[in-house]
Amino acid sequence: MRRAVLAGGLSLGLAIGTASLAAAPSIVGKAAPDFVLRGLDGRNLRLSEFRGQVVLVNFWSRSDGDSRQQMPALDRINITYQRAGLVVIGVSVDEDLRRSKEFAAAMSVSYPILFDTGTAIGKDYYLQKMPMTILVDRSGVVRYTAVGFRRGDERVYLDHIRELLRE
């Protein structure tokens, strides 16, 4: 009897887990929601103004270790591929704007860092875990998303970037 109850509970849990995974929304294949944010240098940048170029948008948080690891890798990608038509944009989602700016300045990456202290953009992009990396093609459609970062992931990004740059 206990086994039957346990098995039933497990299967129910699995079903719920699978359903929640299946229901996880994705923006791949959809038009990238537009946003305009202020950058570290005080200039405002709008995503839709980069239409015609391949754009890598990286949402990051200062408190997240993976984000710290990822930024130097994205910096190398930006330096190598910006002349080929790639635009890398970092978006900080930290609420503490001052500390976030200090951190971004200390990282001194070659690509623009923008600051989002609201919640609207996070909702538009279904942000759940940091860092989140998004590739937008030349026509403004999201083609690839990646959550989290491990060493070697930059090679996967590069495969997608090269493919999009060839289009």
Add this chain to the structure above:
Amino acid sequence: MNLKHRIVSIAVCAVMLSAGMAIGQTPPPADAQAAPPAETPPPPAPDAPPPELKTLDQEVQGLKKDVVDLNKDLFVLQEELLFPANTQVALYISMDVGTFFALDSVTVKIDNKEVKNYLYTAREADALLKGGVQQIYLGNLKVGKHELVAFFTGKGPVERDYKRGATINFDKGVGAKYLELKITDRVPKHQPEFMIKDWE
């Protein structure tokens, strides 16, 4: 009730239009196809596409035009439904010269409620400087007295951070209301000037 009727009529129009397009696409009856031509057509030029392809292309072009027209009509109807003329308030922004002010953002409050906060990129600010006029807000307001406050932030003379406000009290009548935020240079004082113009 009136709104419901309008929505239903739009839906009926859309269905009729699509049905009309579908009828337009149906091939002619078999008798018409089978009937021999009265005169033998001249032989086509060697490089010219076959006549079937040409007519098909014309049909596709016609359908595309119908879709564009339908889309335009639906957009106009949507605007009319969402922002009917008797409650519509449209706010525009323009910039003249801009020697003493580099626009960064505009915040608009109507009756002490923030309705718009817009950050300008360098390209957008340039477009305004070149004579562009931007519709910054479109909304609905009841008939009566209202207050609009606009805050402009940017770089003022000598690259200093600059924030100024402008206020207007206006009467919203039965028709649509058009207001314009104007940024101009006040040359004698070497300062920018912010005005709100009520287009009667």
